[in-house]
Amino acid sequence: MSKHIPQRMCVVCRSMIDKNELIRLIPEGTQLIIDEKQNILKRGIYICRSSECAEKAKRKKIFSKILRKNISDQIYEEIKEYAAR
Ligand SMILES: [Zn+2]
Known part of the structure; x- marks a missing residue:
């Protein structure tokens, strides 16, 4: 059985992509922070790793x-x- 990788949608291009291939962002006041480990317990926003x-x-x-x-x-x-890293 293959391991199921959850997918999320990029808010820009609307493609469904493996969660760990996306950048997860968490709202924090008037800023967004990058949730590198994707483990902050808040609703995240996802975007592709592309310029x-x-x-x-x-x-x-x-x-x-x-x-x-x-x-x-x-x-x-x-x-x-x-994204360039
Ligand atoms: Zn995208």
Whole structure:
């Protein structure tokens, strides 16, 4: 029996991808933090590890829309850096 890997949807491109291939983000006030170990017990937001999805997210200010509040822009750069690692 193959091991079941949970999948989540990237909020930008809406692809279903293995959870551990995505970047998990947790809202914290007006910021988002990257949940590297994916174990923070809060509802997470998932995005691909790609600068393309990070750019698109930035253009659309997608996290501000999802969370219905103004999210600091720095997270988009953090995602790009993290995705490039
Ligand atoms: Zn994506």
